[in-house]
Amino acid sequence: MRSLEIKRDMGDDDIAQVTHLLDAAARADGRRPLSDHLYLDLVSGGLDGFAGLLAFEPGHDHPVAYAQVSKGNASHAFELVVHPHHRYEMATIGPELMDAALDVVRGEGGGLVNWWVFEPTSAHSELARSAAMEQTRTLYQMRRTLPSERHATITTRAFVAGADDEAWLHVNNRAFADHDEQGGWTAETFGQRQHEDWFDPAGFHMYERDGRLAGFCWTKVHRAGHSASDPSREGDDGEIYVIAVDPDFHGLGLGSELTLAGLDHLAASGITSALLYVDAANEGAVAMYRKLGFEVAATNAAFTADVAPRPGLTAAASTTAAATATERGDT
Template identity: 85%
Template sequence: MRCLEIKRDMGDDDIAEVTRLLDAAARADGRRPLSDHLYLDLVSGGHDGFAGLLAFEPGHDHPVAYAQVSKGNGSHAFELVVHPHHRYEMATIGPDLMDAALDVVRAEGGGIVNWWVFEPTSAHSALAESASMQQTRTLHQMRRRLPTERHATIDTRDFVPGSDDESWLSVNNRAFAEHAEQGGWTIETFSQRQQEDWFDPSGFRMHERDGRVAGFCWTKVHHDGHGVSDPNHSGDDGEIYVIAVDPDFHGLGLGSELTLAGLDHLAGLGITSALLYVDAANEGAVAMYRKLGFEVAATNAAFTAEVESRPGTVPERQGPC
């Protein structure tokens, strides 16, 4: 009989236990299983709207699966990771964790829940359907080799921590006002990212016009064997992590130029493979990246449901823990 623990705060031992599960999944899949904002919510111990769900089975000294709910910009994000040795049980583990996670959202007032899945299979679609979730978004991972044939023609500078934080935050939140994951950031959210080992101010290219930040290109390096791997490439990967132009400066071609500035920086580090993520519905951005030599390499999908409020208390444990 499976046991399920639901935690609103994660202690050091809890984080270590979940991290071992995530590492096992990463070794099996060649990529880190949780998105950045959920992972940072986990390792910080959990914020308001957080719930970590750990599934255990008799005879196993490790969690067989982990699911997480994190509150974002006007919605809840849900992700599910099953230990590689227990994926044959996905048909029962998945629904157990999905039902418990949605109960958490119901108890907290309900709302929109987004479940992101990397390269969804029929099993993912069946689980989504059982929870009355519909596929609402498709996210392309696009890739190209470096260096590029073209290079940036605009001036950019390094991000300056402590000095650029507020101006960057303003541009980011204006550019992503309707975005569930990237919009609505706070200084605390941003500070978390700056504490990550991969954060490099020189890879965070800032462009100014008329004394204002007009746009930025924030890059990230995935070192060999970590992060998002390319099966045809054994070295480090460079990512265009976040890129945006302030709405006041739209129409000037800055999107392409900032992308090139980021790619120039990555190529200068000796990196030969670049990737980025873009919403498939953003046809203009997809077309721009294709013109810059990117091609679709993988696809993620978001399954979405609107959960009604059902006030009550969700038990901390389900089953014979």
């Protein structure tokens, strides 16, 4: 009989078990599971609003599935990973983990929950319907080869840790004020990214105008064997990881120029393939990237539900329950 462990903070052994499962899924699917911010929440041991759900079956010394809830800027993010050897049980494992995860959110007072799925299938859609979730967003992965035919005409400089943090956070949070994953970053969130193995300030381009930070293009390199879309790729992938222009400088064509600055840097580093992610509803950005030679290569979908709080749970009780669960390491 399958058992489920719900953890509000993750120890080293828990993280190692989940990482083993994620690696197995990556080998089977040709892409890494868990989005960047959920993965960082996992390896950090779990921040406020975190819940890791590990499913076990008798006779197996590893979890057969993992789900995670992480609280974002204005909603909860949810993702689900089933071990490749147990996907024939998806029809039962999926609903069990989904129900348990949504119950965690109910116990914390409810709220919006977004379930991100890479290349959704009819099985994903059916699971979403069973949980009263509707598809609300589509995210494109766009790709192109390098070098680019066009090059940046603006001059950028490399990010300087410590000196640029405050200005970057200000521009990022203004540019992504309505974005759940990228908006509302704190110094702690930013510091986590800077301590990742892939972080390289030379690939983090800052553009100043009129004595202010006007925009930036932050690139990321996925080394061969750890590609964002195919761990078996022999060459490295370069990603336009985060790009933004301060709203005060919109309308000056800086989005294209900053993208080109990032592509120029990647090409000069020997990268021959570039990718980025963009919301399909952002038609202006999609059109801009197409003009820069990008084409849609894959699609992610977000299924969303507005989860009501658990009946009889007051806001104060919700806060107390969450704090108690965090202290115990369970729910």
